[in-house]
Amino acid sequence: MLKLLLKLTLPAAFLLTTAVVFQKPALFAQESRMNNAQLDSSDGFGKVLVVYYSLSGNTKNIAMRIKEKTNADVYEIKTVEKYPPAPILYITAKKQINPKNYPQLQDKMPDFEKYDLIFVGSPVWWYTAAAPVLSFLSQADFKGKTVVPFATHGGNYGSFFEDFAKKAKNAVIINGKDFKKVKKEKEDSLNDKITVWLKSLAVEL
Numbered sequence: 001m002l003k004l005l006l007k008l009t010l011p012a013a014f015l016l017t018t019a020v021v022f023q024k025p026a027l028f029a030q031e032s033r034m035n036n037a038q039l040d041s042s043d044g045f046g047k048v049l050v051v052y053y054s055l056s057g058n059t060k061n062i063a064m065r066i067k068e069k070t071n072a073d074v075y076e077i078k079t080v081e082k083y084p085p086a087p088i089l090y091i092t093a094k095k096q097i098n099p100k101n102y103p104q105l106q107d108k109m110p111d112f113e114k115y116d117l118i119f120v121g122s123p124v125w126w127y128t129a130a131a132p133v134l135s136f137l138s139q140a141d142f143k144g145k146t147v148v149p150f151a152t153h154g155g156n157y158g159s160f161f162e163d164f165a166k167k168a169k170n171a172v173i174i175n176g177k178d179f180k181k182v183k184k185e186k187e188d189s190l191n192d193k194i195t196v197w198l199k200s201l202a203v204e205l
């Protein structure tokens with residue numbers, strides 16, 4: 001009975017928290033408006049890989065824009081088991097944040113050696129990276145590669161970037177970026193944000 005009560009109340013509490021707490025100003029990279037935001041070949045990213053996980057399309061949306069702008073290869077993280085619909089999804093996701101319960105992934109790891117720059121994108125789940133991305137990071141060794149994390153979320157990315165930095169073994173991490181409520185963003189504004197961010201990375205490389 002207590003279990004059932006928890007199953008029903010936990011997601012509701014989470015949604016309420018989302019509405020109230022997820023309203024943190026969320027900018028990691030410096031941002032300014034730009035017209036005609038396109039990268040040019042002088043940005044010099046080298047060979048780029050975009051790794052991402054996406055359950056409802058937001059992180060995929062950003063990943064595909066990065067791919068287009070940097071001419072990247074793409075690696076999608078996929079789990080062996082499908083996630084249940086909400087509200088059970090929230091309980092399953094919470095359990096899987098524990099390293100003992102990381103979900104099994106479908107594919108073998110990509111060969112990082114081929115790349116100069118690796119983006120890793122994740123939805124925020126329970127104020128940290130989504131469990132499939134935690135699972136991916138637990139298997140990855142970035143061996144001195146430059147890695148750029150990005151996150152999509154509903155308003156509060158919590159300790160996403162700190163956790164990511166701790167878990168991405170041997171990575172040199174440069175400024176990540178969060179994207180709040182992707183579906184509500186206007187096309188131009190989203191594109192500009194990404195381009196400004198990518199340009200800021202090019203300066204760091």
Ligand SMILES: Cc1cc2nc3c(=O)[nH]c(=O)nc-3n(C[C@H](O)[C@H](O)[C@H](O)COP(=O)(O)O)c2cc1C
Pocket residue numbers: 018022053054055056057058059060089090093094122123124125126127128152153154155156157158181182
């Ligand atoms: C299990 C779960 C937990 C979530 N936890 C958070 C959270 O802690 N903070 C937040 O701002 N949004 C949270 N969200 C909202 C997602 O981060 C947001 O909708 C994200 O853009 C989804 O990405 P996707 O469409 O690529 O799956 C959560 C969503 C789910 C499904």
